[in-house]
Amino acid sequence: MRAGRRGRRTDPRGHWFLVAIAALLTTGALLLNGFAHNVVGETHAPPAAGEERSAELDQVRSGGPVVNASGPRPRSLRSAARTVALTFDDGPDPKWTPRILDVLRRHGAKATFFVVGAHVAEHPGLTRRILAEGHELGSHTYTHADLAGTAPWRTRLEMSLTQKVLAGTTGVHTRLARLPYSSSPSAVGSAQLAAMRALGDEGYLVALTDLDSRDWSRPAVARMVADTLPHRGRGAVVMFHDAGGDRSRTLAAVDALLDALDRKGYAATTLTKAVGLPSAHTPAGGGERVIGGALAAAQRISAAFTGSLGWILSAAGVLTLARLAFFVSLAWVHARRTRRRRPENTPRRRRDRAPVWPAPPPVSVIVPAYNEEAGIEATVRSLVTTDYPGQVEVLVVDDGSSDRTAEIAASLGLPGVRVIRQPNGGKPSALNTGIAEAAHDILVMVDGDTVFEPSTIGNLVQPLADPSVGAVSGNTKVGNRRGMVGRWQHIEYVIGFNLDRRAFDLLGCMATVPGAIGAFRRQALLSAGGVSLDTLAEDTDLTMAICRAGWRVVYEERARAWTEAPTSLRQLWRQRYRWCYGTLQAMWKHRGAVLERGPFGRRCLGYLTLFQVILPLLAPVVDIMAVYSVAVADPLPVVAVWAGFVTAQALSGWYALRLDGERASALWVLPLQQFVYRQLMYLVVIQSVATAVLGVRLRWHTVRREGTFSTSKNLENVPGDVEPVFAEAPSKR
Known part of the structure; x- marks a missing residue:
């Protein structure tokens, strides 16, 4: 284009719409990635059970670890004798979940994995492996939010998104759920009971635990085995974690526990089999699968975008600072060299002198x-x-x-x-x-x-x-x-x-x-x-x-x-x-x-x-x-x-x-x-x-x-x- 040529002004305007769309997509990707990793939202620390008392609380606290809170009064179930339901929370994790699956396969044991929906979206192949090897899936919310402290709309959103992403990655829904930060029935408070009722109204069975390994606090392997080994032939629901940090001790404890259970004649199986219920899985509809697949893809894209953006911005910051330092250094050299070469100065060496005009041109x-x-x-x-x-x-x-x-x-x-x-x-x-x-x-x-x-x-x-x-x-x-x-x-x-x-x-x-x-x-x-x-x-x-x-x-x-x-x-x-x-x-x-x-x-x-x-x-x-x-x-x-x-x-x-x-x-x-x-x-x-x-x-x-x-x-x-x-x-x- 020639600067002096006259022509109709056609400055673009529509591209500002594209810029706005790009900004919205960038913001959306950041928010989705932040929400998926429990950054966005009003999650609170779990409340203590305290001295709260009510007939419903007493019934839950004295009952079994699988609770149906949909009716007027909560009902609960326990594991059958000499039957252990191994459960794993917070996964799937690309490092530790495969190793735990390998241990379970070596022992011929089955388990129930209470998965975080965001992790399912990030690792769909690993979730499908859990299902293909005969294990059971349960919902652990989408972002590991504490449902005892979230608004009702957030609770519904957490569970709905998890069901959608399960449908998109595995083709099934699940009727099992476990509240993050929950433990045994005796630790249930009124806030958790309210969340359990909300889940019950949505058709979920809520899983608690009989024996908690407390592996998140990283106790010794022997301590975890002792804490999770049932006594006198009783059945139990046992809680471990397959994500959320270094799970090397968890891996060793699960291996040792399964050896001990084999010696004592226990069966390690899924949660629904342990309490005598049919499978928790139900087929998902075609529409749910499409929506869930799109959700999983969007989250993976947002995660990849955010991660790459972090690297790019770090590189940009380093380049900007390096440029400043480099140019200031060159400016210092230029200033010294210029002063030394000016004709009015007297340099030590003749060759340092700048050329001068014999007469002003x-x-x-x-x-x-x-x-x-x-x-x-x-x-x-x-x-x-x-x-x-x-x-x-x-x-x-x-x-x-x-x-x-x-x-x-x-x-x-x-x-x-x-x-x-x-x-x-x-x-x-x-x-x-x-x-x-x-x-x-x-x-x-x-x-x-x-x-x-x-x-x-x-x-x-x-x-x-x-x-x-x-x-x-x-x-x-x-x-x-x-x-x-x-x-x-x-x-x-x-x-x-x-x-x-x-x-x-x-x-x-x-x-x-x-x-x-x-x-x-x-x-x-x-x-x-x-x-x-x-x-x-x-x-x-x-x-x-x-x-x-x-x-x-x-x-x-x-x-x-x-x-x-x-x-x-x-x-x-x-x-x-x-x-x-x-x-x-x-x-x-x-x-x-x-x-x-x-x-x-x-x-x-x-x-x-x-x-x-x-x-x-x-x-x-x-x-x-x-x-x-x-x-x-x-x-x-x-x-x-x-x-x-x-x-x-x-x-x-x-x-x-x-x-x-x-x-x-x-x-x-x-x-x-x-x-x-x-x-x-x-x-x-x-x-x-x-x-x-x-x-x-x-x-x-x-x-x-x-x-x-x-x-x-x-x-x-x-x-x-x-x-x-x-x-x-x-x-x-």
């Missing part, structure tokens, strides 16, 4: 301008009042402005200033016109809303004394930084732009010489084919082309230009949308550089792809994860991680501000930047990527100028440390 300054009447006078005057000793030609190329830009520039009557008018063709067209009309081979490009310091031109063209340097990036500063949006951009320019450019200078992979301030050798521009109209980021496109042509592109922090930044979030959005979309265009246009020799392609394009595209696309998920973790888990780790990142950014920001001679007090807005500005920037990336993928034609987005540097009134809005820049400028018209 003449310079042509090109100012492309479209509707810049608010600031064009300040821009031109700052260029004319330079202290550069060589000849300076200023070309103001009016690109079909509909305001008084050209008239104001021409009326100044300043020496060396020429105004060129042309029909509107876009900024690249205006720059190419200026290049063609320029009288000199050293070309400086500056935006119409930017002012130079008196020393800027001299500092900017100095690195071009090295014949291998084709372009020089200057140091762009935000002039209107009094408002919050301006302060955020000031921080971004210093940390995100200028700190990076120091690193890119050392790595030989400068991505952008900003349109606000840059110097070029005419030969480098010609080798790159001039300023292309192919993208909306003509400065990035041009810089990449110059690098691919074999020229060095360097950064000169002393060459400072003060630019007017957008003053509202809407204006900022328009500007960054164009920048980001244009950068994507430039990356795609120069993708072949990855296969070329030299460091530029792999370093620059790889960095931009990872840190300017992929990580920002993941940023919304980071925020969703943070909000989710604060809402349903311990917020302290999230706050600690966030504080750590902000601290790391603050430290790097302090150093970047120090390198630029800026006040560190500007960092107070950095924490606030994480809650508005950051989200705006990653939404810009999402919008830009969607626009690029959909192949939508994007027009040039203009930003309304406030005229920050045009009047003395507006100069009052410039920070105090910026005002000396304009002290030597002529009075404004």
Whole structure:
């Protein structure tokens, strides 16, 4: 797409619906995974039985371990003599359940597994193995929630989801249930009795236990065997666990118990057989199987998504911190090397001296301008009042402005200033016109809303004394930084732009010489084919082309230009949308550089792809994860991680501000930047990527100028440390 080409605006809008759907699916996956692992919900610790007394409680406490609480009065059953019903709670577990099944098969024993529905969904094959080997399934709720402390709707939900997932994975339902945190009938309290009645009304038989191994407390194997071995030929329901931690002692205790039962002539069987009831399994309908299969698949997908997301976000965090540390280190090296190589310094070795011009070369300054009447006078005057000793030609190329830009520039009557008018063709067209009309081979490009310091031109063209340097990036500063949006951009320019450019200078992979301030050798521009109209980021496109042509592109922090930044979030959005979309265009246009020799392609394009595209696309998920973790888990780790990142950014920001001679007090807005500005920037990336993928034609987005540097009134809005820049400028018209 050509930046200067006119066409119908077709900015995409429907993709925001897709973004919302993706956010909802991400949130849904996190909530489902959290619910399945008992993170979401109002689960409470089990209440103690205490001294509660009632006729129903007395009847349950004095009865057997299998309770039917559906009638007016609870009824219970006991195991037959010399019959043990082995029961296992909390599974299936991929590590311990198979080993327990192997022990049971070796002894020819059967058991009842009270499974957690979420674990069934995660391990459907293991659940089917339990059923295929003749064992029995019971419900232990979907999330191991304490039904004695949950609302009725939650109890129904827990049991219903478990039945559905059993239907989807095994094709059966079960009539058996066991309350999490329950034990023997003597420990039943009124809250548990109420939960048992609710289950009874749903058609469940509630299983308690006669002998509890208490293996969750990890007693000795001999103790567990002694506690679970019936005496005097009595039958018993025995409770173990096949999940929830290290079950190596449980495994050994089950093996030893079965040996002891064999010696004493006991039979180890399922719970329903032990109490003389038919099988607890009933066939599930086709609809239930489909719904259950979908539920199990959704949970597995959410678990895989959450797990992979955790790894991805960890990697992103490590990469972000590593990038900060690496770039700060490179900036330190760059600062030391730059100070050592400056011509005014006296190096110990001659070869450390930077090349210098034998005489100041003449310079042509090109100012492309479209509707810049608010600031064009300040821009031109700052260029004319330079202290550069060589000849300076200023070309103001009016690109079909509909305001008084050209008239104001021409009326100044300043020496060396020429105004060129042309029909509107876009900024690249205006720059190419200026290049063609320029009288000199050293070309400086500056935006119409930017002012130079008196020393800027001299500092900017100095690195071009090295014949291998084709372009020089200057140091762009935000002039209107009094408002919050301006302060955020000031921080971004210093940390995100200028700190990076120091690193890119050392790595030989400068991505952008900003349109606000840059110097070029005419030969480098010609080798790159001039300023292309192919993208909306003509400065990035041009810089990449110059690098691919074999020229060095360097950064000169002393060459400072003060630019007017957008003053509202809407204006900022328009500007960054164009920048980001244009950068994507430039990356795609120069993708072949990855296969070329030299460091530029792999370093620059790889960095931009990872840190300017992929990580920002993941940023919304980071925020969703943070909000989710604060809402349903311990917020302290999230706050600690966030504080750590902000601290790391603050430290790097302090150093970047120090390198630029800026006040560190500007960092107070950095924490606030994480809650508005950051989200705006990653939404810009999402919008830009969607626009690029959909192949939508994007027009040039203009930003309304406030005229920050045009009047003395507006100069009052410039920070105090910026005002000396304009002290030597002529009075404004």
